[in-house]
Amino acid sequence: MGHDQEPGAGHLLLLPFLAQGHLIPFLNLTRRIESLGRRGGSGQRRLDVTIVSTPRNVAGLRRAVPAGSSIGFAELPFSPSDHGLPPDDESTDAVPLRSFPAFYFATELLRPSFEELVAEVAGREGRQNVCVLADIFLGWTAESARALGVQHRVFLTSGAYASAVTFSLWLRPPAFPRPAGPDDERALQDFPDVRVRYVEFLNVVVTEDYATNPMLAYLCRMVSLHFCHSGGLVINTSEEIEPKGLHLIRKLSGLPTFPVGPLTGGRTPSSEDTARDGDACIKFLDSKPPASVLYVSFGSQNSIPASQMMELARGLEASGRPFIWAVRPPVEFDGTEEFRAEWLPDGFEERVAATARGVVVRR
Numbered sequence: 001m002g003h004d005q006e007p008g009a010g011h012l013l014l015l016p017f018l019a020q021g022h023l024i025p026f027l028n029l030t031r032r033i034e035s036l037g038r039r040g041g042s043g044q045r046r047l048d049v050t051i052v053s054t055p056r057n058v059a060g061l062r063r064a065v066p067a068g069s070s071i072g073f074a075e076l077p078f079s080p081s082d083h084g085l086p087p088d089d090e091s092t093d094a095v096p097l098r099s100f101p102a103f104y105f106a107t108e109l110l111r112p113s114f115e116e117l118v119a120e121v122a123g124r125e126g127r128q129n130v131c132v133l134a135d136i137f138l139g140w141t142a143e144s145a146r147a148l149g150v151q152h153r154v155f156l157t158s159g160a161y162a163s164a165v166t167f168s169l170w171l172r173p174p175a176f177p178r179p180a181g182p183d184d185e186r187a188l189q190d191f192p193d194v195r196v197r198y199v200e201f202l203n204v205v206v207t208e209d210y211a212t213n214p215m216l217a218y219l220c221r222m223v224s225l226h227f228c229h230s231g232g233l234v235i236n237t238s239e240e241i242e243p244k245g246l247h248l249i250r251k252l253s254g255l256p257t258f259p260v261g262p263l264t265g266g267r268t269p270s271s272e273d274t275a276r277d278g279d280a281c282i283k284f285l286d287s288k289p290p291a292s293v294l295y296v297s298f299g300s301q302n303s304i305p306a307s308q309m310m311e312l313a314r315g316l317e318a319s320g321r322p323f324i325w326a327v328r329p330p331v332e333f334d335g336t337e338e339f340r341a342e343w344l345p346d347g348f349e350e351r352v353a354a355t356a357r358g359v360v361v362r363r
Contacts, residue, residue, distance in 0.1 A: 010047045011049075013131070014029070014030060014051050018053065018092065019091060025157035026135075028263040028264065030071050034070060050074050052075075054078040055078070078109065079109055083105060093301075108140055119148055127150050130151065131152065133152075133154075134152070134226075137219070140225060142154070142228070143225055143229055151231055153230060155236075159235075160248065163245075168189065168190040168191060170216060170220050171190075173210060174196070182199035185198075232257065233250075236263050237259050238262065281324055281359055292321070293322045293324060296323060296326065302328075303331045305332065306330035306333075309327075309343055313325075313348050322356075323359075325360050325361065338362075
C-alpha cells in the first residue's frame, strides 16, 4: 500500500469503482476541488485529497495529473485471480462482459486494505477530520467508515434521474405479469408517475431471473448500505439540469444531496492507439459545423446484440448526419477481442470514411 500526502487539517479519501466511467469523474472532482483553492490566507492547507485505487489504475491517474498538483494517491492490493479473473484485470475495460459479476464481487477484496488505510489516516489526523467519498458500487465502504468513526459520502458519477429510477427498479421491482410482453407497462413503486415497459425493465435488472440473480442482489446490497450508513449523496449533475431527478433521488435515499456537476475536462491516459483515435476524432469534429455530429456510445462496459449493431449502422448511414461511433464487440462475443468488420454492413466503414461522414472508433 502506497500513500503520498502531507498532513493537513482535513482529509478526503476518494474511492472510485474500477471502471473508466467512474475513475474519470472522480479525477475531475478532485481537480475541481483543487481548482477552488485548498489553502487559507495563512498558507495552511485546509484539505488533503487522496484518490484510492488499485496499482494499475493509480499509475494511469498519476499520469493524468500535472506536475505540481497537490492531489495524492494511495494504492490498494487487488487479487482478481481469487475470483477466477486474469491477474491484470483491474478495470472493467479489460474484463469480458460474461465476467462482470465476478469482477464486481471481487472488488470487496479491497475492504481489509482500505480499512487499514482509513485507520492509518484517522489515527494520524483525527477521525473527525477524515471523510470517505466512495462510489455507489462500493457500498461496503459506508459500513467501514461507520465502524472506524469517520465521515462518509457517496458519489454518483451519473445523473440523478437515471440513478433514482435505476435504484428503484433494483430495490423494489414492479410486479409484471408472468409471462409479460415487451410492451407491458408498470409504474414504479417509489415513483408512481414513472412508468416502464417490461423490455426496459429487463435492460436495467439484467435478466428475467432477477428474483434470484446474484448480480442484482449485490447491486441492491451496495445501494442499501449507502442509503443506511452514508451521510449524504454527491452527484455529478446540477439543479438547473435535473431538478426532478434530484427531487427523486432525495426522496428515494432520504439523504442530504449535493449536486456538483457537470464535471468535465479530464481523461486518464491510454494506449498509443487510443490516443491516435482521439486525434482522428478531434480532426473530424473540427471539419464539421458546431453541434452537427452525432456521438454514439454504450459506455466502457456495455454493448448491444449483433443484429442491433447491424441495424444501428444502417440507420446512421441513412440519417445523412456526421457521426462518431465508439464500438465494442456485440454482447454475444468476448468484449476484449478485436472488433471484426463482419459485425457491420459490408463496406460500411470504407463508405463513411471516404465521404467524411463518420468515424468508427474500435478501441
